[in-house]
Amino acid sequence: MPIARRPLIAGALAALPLPALAQDGPFPSRPIRMIVNFPPGGTTDIAGRIYAERLQQRIGQPVPVENRGGATGNIGSEAVARAAPDGYTVLTTAVSPAAINYALFGARMPYRPEDLAAIGLYLRVPNVIMVHPSQPIRTIQDLVDAAKARPGALNYGSAGSGGSPHMSMEMFKLRAGGLQITHVPFRGAGPMLIEAVAGRLETSVDNLPSCIGHIRDGRLRPLAVTGHVRSAVLPEVPTLAETVVPGFEATAWFGMQAPARTPRPIIERLGAELDAISKEPGVRARLADLGADPPNLTPDGGTSPAAFEAFIRDEIAKWAEVVRASGATID
Known part of the structure; x- marks a missing residue:
């Protein structure tokens, strides 16, 4: 190829659209x-x-x-x-x-x-801390008292290790005086909620949207929410901040x-x-x-x-x- 033609060809190639864009057309195609x-x-x-x-x-x-x-x-x-x-x-x-x-x-x-x-x-x-309706625990203070009376005897379920519900609960345990409640992680909120509704978990914590149906139908009893203000869809449920952990928000x-x-x-x-x-x-x-x-x-x-x-x-x-x-x- 003559050397003089190479810049012209190179320039023409540079002007072409990228292959993916040329094949697909304007995004999204x-x-x-x-x-x-x-x-x-x-x-x-x-x-x-x-x-x-x-x-x-x-x-x-x-x-x-x-x-x-x-x-x-x-x-x-x-x-x-x-x-x-x-x-x-x-x-x-x-x-x-x-x-x-x-x-x-x-x-x-x-x-x-x-x-x-x-x-x-x-x-x-926000996340919600809940219990099965068969549990004698009716308030978040009841949960704190039960955990302090029987360190390590209670458990709680979450959608998995490291998720917001898990970390919110660990933060709550720490700031409520070092509560000892054993974490039971699941592979997602769906499997965890099945066990919670069946009464096989003493406590559970989950994002509000995925558990709101169970709460509304009375299958789970909410104790507290983790946001800085009460939820508009659960106005009767207090925040952790206004009950047992002042200033709490997660x-x-x-x-x-x-x-x-x-x-x-x-x-x-x-x-x-x-x-x-x-x-x-x-x-x-x-x-x-x-x-x-x-x-x-x-x-x-x-x-x-x-x-x-x-x-x-x-x-x-x-x-x-x-x-x-x-x-x-x-x-």
Whole structure:
């Protein structure tokens, strides 16, 4: 090839679109796969499916949901961190795999914060401490008294080690005077709630959206919520802060991430869609009915990639201190 022609050909090649973009056309031109990093039935799954339903209606492409649980959300998160950074694989995640696990797993973490890009926050929810109605424990003070009277004799179930319910309960035990209540982790909220409703757990703790149906139907008795204010859907249930642990607050949250090298225009497009969905009256009504609060990361009550990224950084630092102070470990 004559040397003089090489710059011309090189310039022409550089002007061509990337192969993926050339094949796919403008984003999005095919289905976007949403991986949920916890099993079906829990709040992560509920939140992801609410947003997946509206996202596919807005963008005109299917958004199939794939549950890939395990290792407190790490398995699904790692799968997305290693996926092609083209916008066609996204992650519905929660506070544990997005923030808590970095301190809890330490060197065993299969990915780092910089491996995932923030897109937007879906919602925030309190956790609820509950007992089976057959239990003589009727208030959170009763639970504290019972735990102090029989150290190590009581147990509590959660959706898994390192999740927000687990860490909220460990924080409560620490700040309520070092209570000794044995943790029984499950592989997701669904299996845990089956055992709680059957009366085979003395105490349980879970995100409000996934257990609210059992509470409303009288299958579980709520003792306290972990948020800084009472829940609008459970106004009669006190907070830990107003009862046995002044100043206590621990909430769960859920949002969307993507592989880190996903092009910024795609991140911004998806972030704008999530922001619009979070402000829809119908979506807000569904969230409120579950006892969840909207994202409220931006001045107008919505979300954005930049705001969610900053939020995650703060949460990683916050929960690292909780893990350190409580001595929590992976069971």
